[in-house]
Amino acid sequence: MLTALKTFARKSKISIIAYKIFDNVRLRREFRTGQIETQHGSTHQGKTTAESLDYINAQFADYLKYSGLSEQELKGRRVLELGSGDNVGLALRFLASGAARVVCLDKFYSQRNSDQQLAIYRALRETLPAANRDRFDDAINLESDLAINPEKLKCVYGVDLEDAAAGLSVDEGAFDMIISRAVIEEIYLPDGVFEATDKLLAPGGLILHKIDLSDYGIFSGGGMHPLTLLTIPETIYRMMASDSGIPNRKLIGYYRNKLKELGYESKIFVTSLLGQGTLDPHKETPRLNDDYMEATRALVDQIRPKLSGKYKDMSNEDLIVDGIFIIGKKPAN
Ligand SMILES: C[S@@+](CC[C@H](N)C(=O)[O-])C[C@H]1O[C@@H](n2cnc3c(N)ncnc32)[C@H](O)[C@@H]1O
Numbered sequence: 001m002l003t004a005l006k007t008f009a010r011k012s013k014i015s016i017i018a019y020k021i022f023d024n025v026r027l028r029r030e031f032r033t034g035q036i037e038t039q040h041g042s043t044h045q046g047k048t049t050a051e052s053l054d055y056i057n058a059q060f061a062d063y064l065k066y067s068g069l070s071e072q073e074l075k076g077r078r079v080l081e082l083g084s085g086d087n088v089g090l091a092l093r094f095l096a097s098g099a100a101r102v103v104c105l106d107k108f109y110s111q112r113n114s115d116q117q118l119a120i121y122r123a124l125r126e127t128l129p130a131a132n133r134d135r136f137d138d139a140i141n142l143e144s145d146l147a148i149n150p151e152k153l154k155c156v157y158g159v160d161l162e163d164a165a166a167g168l169s170v171d172e173g174a175f176d177m178i179i180s181r182a183v184i185e186e187i188y189l190p191d192g193v194f195e196a197t198d199k200l201l202a203p204g205g206l207i208l209h210k211i212d213l214s215d216y217g218i219f220s221g222g223g224m225h226p227l228t229l230l231t232i233p234e235t236i237y238r239m240m241a242s243d244s245g246i247p248n249r250k251l252i253g254y255y256r257n258k259l260k261e262l263g264y265e266s267k268i269f270v271t272s273l274l275g276q277g278t279l280d281p282h283k284e285t286p287r288l289n290d291d292y293m294e295a296t297r298a299l300v301d302q303i304r305p306k307l308s309g310k311y312k313d314m315s316n317e318d319l320i321v322d323g324i325f326i327i328g329k330k331p332a333n
Contacts, residue, residue: 011222013219013224013228016218016219016222017232017236017240020218020240020241020244020246021236021239021240023240023244024239024240024241024242024243024244027243027244027245028242028243028244031107031108031243034158036107036108036109036157036158037108037109037110037111038108038109038110038111039110039111040108040110040245041083041085041086041106041108041110042085042086042110042111042112043055043085043086043087043110044085044086044087044112044116044117044120045086045111045112045113045116049116049119049120049123050123052087052089052116052120052123053089053120053123053124053127056087056089056090056093056120056124057093057127059090059181060090060093060094062181062210062325063179063208066208066267066269066282066325066327067206067208067327071097071098072098074094074097074098074099075097075098075099076098076099076100077094077098077099077100077176077177078099078100078101078102078172078173078174078175078176078177078202079091079094079099079101079102079103079175079176079177079178079179080102080103080105080168080172080175080177080178080179080197080200081102081103081104081105081178081179081180082105082106082161082178082179082180082183082184082193082209083105083106083107083180083181083182083183083186084104084105084106084155085106085110086110086111086112086117087112087117087120088102088104088148088153088155089120089121089124091104091153092121092124092136092139092140092153093124095135095136095138095139095152095153096128096132096133096135096136096139097132097135098135100152101151101152101153101154101172102152102153102154103153103154103155103156103168103172103175104153104154104155104156105155105156105157105159105161105164105168106155106156106157107157107158107159107160108157108158109157109158114145114146117146118142118145118146121140121142121146122142124136125137125142138152139152139153140152140153154172156168160192161192161193161196161197162192162193162195162196165196165199165200168200169199169200172200174200174201174202174205175200175201175202175205176201176202176205176206177205177206177207177208178197178200178201178205178206178207178208179207179208179209180208180209180210181209181210182210182211182212183209184209184211184248185211185212185213185247185248185250186245186246186247186248187248188238188241188242188243188248189248190248190250190258191258194258194262198262198330201330202330203330203331203332203333204329204330204331204332205329205330206327206328206329206330207264207326207327207328207330208325208326208327209325209326210271210323210324210325211255211323211324211325211326212247212272212322212323213247213250213251213252213272213321213322213323213324214226214247214272214322214323215227215228215229215247216246216247218246218247225299225302225303226274226275226299226322227274227299227300227303227307227311227319228303229247229249230249230303230307230308230311230319231303231306231307231308232308233308233309234308234309237249251311251314251318251319251321252268252270252318252321252324253314253318255268255324255326256268259326259328262328262330263331264328264329264330264331265328265329265331266326266327266328266329267284267326267327268284268324268325268326268327269282269283269284269324269325269326269327270282270283270284270285270286270321270323270324271322271323271324271325272321272322272323273286273291273292273296273320273321273322274296274299274300274319274320274321274322275295275296275299276292276296276322277322278323279291282325286320286321292320296320297316297320299320300316300319300320301316
């Protein structure tokens with residue numbers, strides 16, 4: 001039934017909107033009745049062990065590269081990872097590099113295959129230098145099953161950060177780093193997350209969030225304009241997105257203002273551009289003719305008259321940004 005509905009919904013903008021509204025109601029009901037298991041976030045499903053390792057290592061390298069931290073500087077840090085999905089490989093990578101503790105918090109529980117997870121962790125362990133391997137072994141025992149050392153790593157599922165923040169603050173104290181990848185865009189009203197992370201962050205602590213600003217292929221996957229998402233009025237969009245984890249439609253300007261409001265020293269790297277894909281290396285200010293062409297701007301002009309509300313007046317430079325990496329440093333006192 002669900003598959004038939006999905007197939008039908010791919011056909012037109014109206015049917016996609018109707019399907020997403022239906023899905024939003026379904027997911028809200030499921031979450032409220034305690035059904036937190038999803039396939040969403042099962043990033044490693046269908047990946048080979050080598051591909052999973054590449055993914056974990058690329059994430060880790062990204063966090064270091066764009067934060068400007070060296071691996072040695074992770075020593076003793078306390079890390080909170082939001083939306084870790086089906087795998088704690090990244091958390092283990094931080095712990096193996098000397099982080100003191102990692103807490104992974106996910107609103108849902110992504111389905112996973114424990115044999116596959118074990119294979120990924122075993123392979124990850126093999127790639128580590130001896131000192132890192134000792135710290136890895138201190139965090140997780142792979143001998144028989146997955147035995148996590150609760151002193152090093154804790155996983156929390158089924159709760160929003162806003163609801164978990166007070167308890168986390170009492171149980172864990174302050175974090176030195178709060179990180180996420182492909183998570184913030186799924187939170188319909190992310191203001192609460194920034195408030196919560198601000199409270200949980202130690203003075204001088206860092207937030208590092210990689211945020212996908214694309215339409216997740218909802219419309220573009222069916223051959224429609226990649227900004228079709230922004231043509232939907234907010235009152236309707238709320239019914240599609242409040243609980244379903246589809247993109248929240250917050251664009252780069254929202255995050256710029258948020259970091260300013262928090263008083264954080266900050267950088268925002270553009271990771272991806274409309275119709276072009278990844279911008280590698282990511283850049284703070286992509287330039288016309290160097291990083292993107294007139295055709296990209298023309299793509300925005302093509303849909304601008306149809307954009308809804310505030311999107312209509314946004315600059316081309318903001319509308320072409322399809323992904324970002326934000327780095328914010330909380331003032332030291
Ligand atoms: C696209 S997946 C990304 C998973 C992982 N970070 C990765 O890069 O593979 C998004 C993850 O965010 C989680 N998520 C969605 N909303 C969340 C929220 N409000 N708080 C914490 N996690 C959330 C989902 O359950 C899912 O595991």
